[in-house]
Structure formats: C-alpha cells, structure tokens
Amino acid sequence: MSVECALACHAGVGREHEAGTGYEVVERSGATLEDVARAAGVSLATASRALNGSTRRVRPEYVERVEAAARELRYMPNVQAQAVARGATTVVSLVVGEITDPYFAQIAAGAMRAADRAGLVLVITSTAGDAEREASVLRSVAGLRPRAVVLAVSRRTSSAAAAGVELLRGGGASVVALVSDEGAASPTAVIPLVIGNRAGATALAEALVDEGHRDFAVLAGEPDVVTARARATGFVDGLARRGIRLADDRVVAGVFTRDGGHAAMTQLLEAGVRPGCVFAVNDVSAVGALAAIRDHGLEPGRDIAVAGFDDVGTLADVVPALSTVHLPLETIGEFAVQAALGEDVPAVVAGEVVLRASTRLA
Incomplete structure (x- = not known):
C-alpha cells in the first residue's frame, strides 16, 4: 500500500471545504506513532528512529516516507517520552524570583541566548518571590526532566529549596544557583555562580x-x-x-x-x-x-x-x-546556563x- 493510499484510508483524518469560504478545514487528528508507522509502511521502531533523532541510521527513503506520513496525519511527538527514551532532554529550566522585575528579565534574556546557542529550549518559571512556593516549583520543574536548571531567585536565609534541588539532581539535571559573595551557604549539590553583591x-x-x-x-x-x-x-x-x-x-x-x-x-x-x-x-x-x-x-x-x-x-x-x-545581568544569565552545561565560566561576577x-x- 502506498503512503498516499494509507493516508487517505486512515479513519482518524478527514478534510472538507467550508461552504462559501474557499478555505479547506482540516480536522485535528489524534494520530499516534503506530498510525504513522502503518501509513508509511514501516515498523514502529523505524518510525520512532526516523522522527526522534536516533543515532541509529534509517534509510533515507524510509525517513522521507515517515516524515510525509507524520505531516499528513498531523502527528505531534511526545517530547517528554522522547526525552525518557534518550535519557536526555532539550530543556533548560530557569527559575526566577519575579519575572516582572527587570533584574530577572535581563538574566533571562542572557540565559535564552546561551540555551539557543546550545540548541536547547529555555523554560522560565517564577516563584513570585515566595520561598515556600520555590519547593513546589522545583518539583514541577523536575517533572520536565530538564538537562540543566538555573536558580536565579531572591534566596532567603531559610530557603526550602533543598529537597527540590535533590530531586532535580536525582533526575540527572545539573543545577546552577546564583549566590551572593556575603558567605551564606548555597543550596546543596549545586554549582555556585557568585555575584559580587x-x-x-x-x-x-x-x-x-x-x-x-x-x-x-x-x-x-x-x-x-x-x-x-x-x-x-x-x-x-x-x-x-x-x-x-x-x-x-x-x-x-x-x-x-x-x-x-x-x-x-x-x-x-x-x-x-x-x-x-x-x-x-x-x-x-x-x-x-x-x-x-x-x-x-x-x-x-x-x-x-x-x-x-x-x-x-x-x-x-x-x-x-x-x-x-x-x-552585567545578561552575561550572568549566559554564564549560568554555560556552567550548567559543563562549560568553563568565571566563578565570580563582580x-x-x-x-x-x-x-x-x-
């Protein structure tokens, strides 16, 4: 069966023209990877490798058939499932104290540039300045299975973040925290980037x-x-x-x-x-x-x-x-992401x- 025939026969996909508009209305599909594999006439494993960036080689003609099937079926891959399968993600998480504060906004801009250069996606989360909320935010961030996490929060002397940091580390993420030069202890198991406050x-x-x-x-x-x-x-x-x-x-x-x-x-x-x-x-x-x-x-x-x-x-x-x-707030954001990805950066920003x-x- 050709890809075109398989796609046309797929029960979950349909097209119709809205009367009087000339526009084609495409129904949203709930297509699965199994549907894509069936439409392309390949195995489930081959479809997965073709779409998910596997290091195992797939014949070019199979890749073309799978990608064509995915487009026609409007298949949307489960990014988190791919991350679990590969053991790594394309996500860097930035946790800030208050995103409306221009201090944190500039740090975020620099972090975004560094993540983009590394081919990664930056996800920004705010604690809204609430130290107790920080722990729950970090638990949610851990669920994203990020490759790296940057903590740029208004840290308090009684921070409740230690358990969240341990959870992130347990999931394989490296964690960088912006810390002050006044000698207070930074969260455990983090890479400190010291700011000369x-x-x-x-x-x-x-x-x-x-x-x-x-x-x-x-x-x-x-x-x-x-x-x-x-x-x-x-x-x-x-x-x-x-x-x-x-x-x-x-x-x-x-x-x-x-x-x-x-x-x-x-x-x-x-x-x-x-x-x-x-x-x-x-x-x-x-x-x-x-x-x-x-x-x-x-x-x-x-x-x-x-x-x-x-x-x-x-x-x-x-x-x-x-x-x-x-x-240099944007540079601080860049340094933090680079440090989280294992690159060498200055230990102290004055x-x-x-x-x-x-x-x-x-």
Whole structure:
C-alpha cells in the first residue's frame, strides 16, 4: 500500500471545504506513532528512529516516507517520552524570583541566548518571590526532566529549596544557583555562580564618601533576603572603612520592590530624617525613593542624593540618571546556563560602580 493510499484510508483524518469560504478545514487528528508507522509502511521502531533523532541510521527513503506520513496525519511527538527514551532532554529550566522585575528579565534574556546557542529550549518559571512556593516549583520543574536548571531567585536565609534541588539532581539535571559573595551557604549539590553583591556595595559606599557625601541612609529591603542583606551590610562596611558610622535608625527595612523603596523613603522623611544621600539595595527600590522624595516637595539629586544597585537597562532614562553598581545581568544569565552545561565560566561576577547625576554634588 502506498503512503498516499494509507493516508487517505486512515479513519482518524478527514478534510472538507467550508461552504462559501474557499478555505479547506482540516480536522485535528489524534494520530499516534503506530498510525504513522502503518501509513508509511514501516515498523514502529523505524518510525520512532526516523522522527526522534536516533543515532541509529534509517534509510533515507524510509525517513522521507515517515516524515510525509507524520505531516499528513498531523502527528505531534511526545517530547517528554522522547526525552525518557534518550535519557536526555532539550530543556533548560530557569527559575526566577519575579519575572516582572527587570533584574530577572535581563538574566533571562542572557540565559535564552546561551540555551539557543546550545540548541536547547529555555523554560522560565517564577516563584513570585515566595520561598515556600520555590519547593513546589522545583518539583514541577523536575517533572520536565530538564538537562540543566538555573536558580536565579531572591534566596532567603531559610530557603526550602533543598529537597527540590535533590530531586532535580536525582533526575540527572545539573543545577546552577546564583549566590551572593556575603558567605551564606548555597543550596546543596549545586554549582555556585557568585555575584559580587557585598563587594559592590562596599565599593559604592567608598566612592560616594570620596565624592564628598557624609550623611547617609540605607533602604535595606527584606533582611531575610540574602542579596538585600549582603548589599546593605556591604554598604555599611564601606562607610565604616571611610570612618562613617551609620546609626540604626538610618537603616530602614522594606519590600525589595519599587513600592517598598517608596514606603521606606517615606518612612524616613515622615520621621523627620532627611539624609544627604540614600542607598537603595536595588534600582527599582531607588526609583521608588526618587518618587517619594518628589512627593515631599524635594528634588532628588539636589536635595537628597540617591544610589541604587544592578544598573538595569529599563531604567536608563530615569531622571536624574541613577548612580548604581553595574552588574552585567545578561552575561550572568549566559554564564549560568554555560556552567550548567559543563562549560568553563568565571566563578565570580563582580559589579562596577557607576556614578551619575543622582549623587552629583553641586
């Protein structure tokens, strides 16, 4: 039986013309691999090898017949079943804290490029900043049988991710985690990619003092978020190196977001504290601080200097231009995927202080 005849006789496939439209309506098929093999006149094993990228050679004429049958039957292979059969997948999973945060979005862009170069598909999942949700997210990710996993989350001191990481490792995935340089333990059985959070904040504090600033406050984010704590601690350390002690009431905790920065800055101002320079532990918090300063009739950059951390590209047009610590976020995403795939990358990614108009003294 020819392929064409077998296809025409297949009970699960039909075509009809919608009256008056001239368009052909193709019914959706529930074709299986067995149907494809039967239509192509080959064995099930041959059809599987032809479609699933087996290393065992299949005669070219058989490949053509199988592919033609698959197209006509609109057969969609089960990618996960193929992965189980081959013992490997084409999936790299990126788990981020909050996909709407430009910090994580830039990391995702770099990770996507690295995955694409390797011929792999990047699947992005968010924990929405919920440490408890992280464990359930990792269990779901493990079900994809990914080849590699990158954890780019706002890790907390009491992270519940250890069991999920073990599950991923048990399924054969290599796991890379972005970790801070402040010395906190990273999840077990992961490859760490160290980000210079504490060192960058220390360097920023020293640079601001060297520019002539003497009166500071810190919008510290959430104290149990490792990145926030590392940056706040590093900044206080940098001031101390220049002989400046920061009073406890000049360090304000808050949520690691734009609204958190606005609330923390408002808290300072309404308590009668008007620092000469404010450091927010990430750029989006700094943007909230800029807005709060304006809300109180003051001009950021002139009445109160503001600095952030990350140098996210989406904030390039903020006025005044924001002093910050530049992290190569897209490169970090690329490095993380490359490390997960066994490539050599730098063990530590350092930040670079960038001073702009928001901290410029008149």
